[in-house]
Amino acid sequence: MLLFLAGGIGVKAEDWPQDIFVSFENEPVVKSDQGFIQLKWKPKKETDQPITYHLQSSRAAIYNSPFGEARNLYQGPDRSSFVSGLPEGKTWFRVCAHVEGQPLGTWSDPVLVEVEYIETYKVVAGLAAGTAMLIFTVLFVTISHLRSKNQKVT
Numbered sequence: 001m002l003l004f005l006a007g008g009i010g011v012k013a014e015d016w017p018q019d020i021f022v023s024f025e026n027e028p029v030v031k032s033d034q035g036f037i038q039l040k041w042k043p044k045k046e047t048d049q050p051i052t053y054h055l056q057s058s059r060a061a062i063y064n065s066p067f068g069e070a071r072n073l074y075q076g077p078d079r080s081s082f083v084s085g086l087p088e089g090k091t092w093f094r095v096c097a098h099v100e101g102q103p104l105g106t107w108s109d110p111v112l113v114e115v116e117y118i119e120t121y122k123v124v125a126g127l128a129a130g131t132a133m134l135i136f137t138v139l140f141v142t143i144s145h146l147r148s149k150n151q152k153v154t
Contacts, residue, residue: 020047020097020105029112036084037113041095052098055081056107057091086115 025040043051055074073093074081083093091113097105 020045020051020099022053022095022097022105022108024093024095024108024111026111028109029114032086032113032115033118035086035088035115035117036082037086038080038082039093039095039111040080041108042079043097047099049099050077052077052100053079053095054098054104055093055095057083057093059087059089059091083113086113088115088117090114 021044022041023044025042026037030037039055041053052075054072056070057073058070060069073083092110093113094107094110096107099105
């Protein structure tokens, strides 16, 4: 009988829980024009043991081990995470599950988020049009008010 030591406690090999696979509920490729996303995931099989999820992001195009310049974004029991402040371009995300006393589970298939912000000239044109409308409205109200004061009441 094979025996593992987990935290100083002997555990029979047949009692060691199987790897908990996690998958994203998001589409494999998500486009964003605002630089944020709500990522959601779930274990492929439920377990009675408390699970801690690990979420990572990477700007590296190759999504295998090692995970390039991976950043740990979240670690906890929640099955979703809101990620904001994404830079323009491509960012990959992956998640895995961890049960205390075991190694990290298998990493999920990645989700690719492609961020393409609104072009600067469109933002400037919108602001200019809004400013012009504001100035026009203020002038119209002011001129109308002055004309009404100058009219004689009969």
